[in-house]
Amino acid sequence: MSRAVLLSIFLFFTTINLNADFHEGKKLFIEKCSSCHKEYISFKKLKENFFERNNTLLNLTIPTENMLAWAIMESSKKIGDPNDNEMRKIEIEDYLKTYLANPDLNDSICDSHVLKYYKKKEPMEISDEESELLAQYFMGYKDDRLKNNPKPVKILSKDYNEKEILEKAKKEGKEIIVFATSQTCYFCKKMKKEVLSLTEVEEAINEDFIFLEVDIDFVNLPFGLKKYFKGMTPTFFFLTTDGQLLHTYPGAWVKDDFLQILKENL
Template identity: 70%
Template structure:
């Protein structure tokens, strides 16, 4: 019993210290880096900027904070082994110190499509302690952002405001999913239980979509979708942030197929 209590206390102590290191790293990033590196911009908008608009949309000369976190943690050139957290911290620290001391585009882990638009970075020396705190910040960035992200899932009431929905979607650079459902729909309930209410699915949707649930027995579909609705529930309508219909998906879907729907509309 005493051993179990010790393990729990140690785990709490470790978690608290990791959180403290992340917060200190975040503060350091805001003090030393945020003036140049812009805050979060959705990857959908970043892809449009670099791959479709030749950087004319955002005119970025330096990567955003989420681009840095993604390059370090999740890109094909990511630093370290995701399965070895302790060693990964050390490797990220070393990369940050070495790269900042001698910024060389040939050693950059940033996306190649974006590199040609970035201005030359001046050398910057950081201490071992600063490198460790920044490493902790980047390692905790994604989890912290998902935890604090405003919930994108909404159930529309009869007095919804289309303009406000579009304003929110455009401000966040997100597409819109309208989910036509009914309280008497068996397949809707099953899909909500098996797919829509799963945490990883909700997190994936929140990253790039505003999700609107509409009970079609009581609330009219927004954005003129009634003319596209064939009466089947569930039906999913995917729209741009401006309210333009991209695709319609009638019927229930398993998790893998629904995630593919989310991916193919970005």
């Protein structure tokens, strides 16, 4: 048997084991942690809660599951080297065991601004196997969420329901983007292929916005946007969760400029 075949078999079973460990870690988190740590809440809504409303919107006393995953994997206090997964997993395991055994907010990796809202956690003992499974869960959390959530783009049909869209926006705490396009628009197709389909852009949209694509040749623009539309495609309309127009951006954009537009509308 060739080395290439052996390598393929090794990678195949390694992937299976990693996936199994992640799902076992997820199961463990649900059984031991989900009674305290709430499920996913968008970071836009979390920012509003902590930085604008002094935690009066959500009244969180413990971080949500996505806040934990972000703190461990992506925050300024993240654990381990992102370029060394094996060592990073060991460091995350060690941190989880040590912190849970003796919880101390002064040793927390959570954002310092939100710590004042959290209550002291009771000590909790976990085994080496449990710490390993939880580490696998947090390390795979973001990829799993992206994989199991639909693409952020919703193409509106003629029978769309504005009320349902607004209810979804309010429930998820997300603003709305309306993308005015047409089948004959060259720059719309170019931007969809070269910008909107990029993982980084999809993640940014999916995190904080509901994205609606409207072919103006066949479907009317929602939320009374027709009176603001100057006939140029593409045009991007940014609206509040109540459907009120915030900003209009006519024309096509490169990745960095479009990401900046998204940030400006948070």
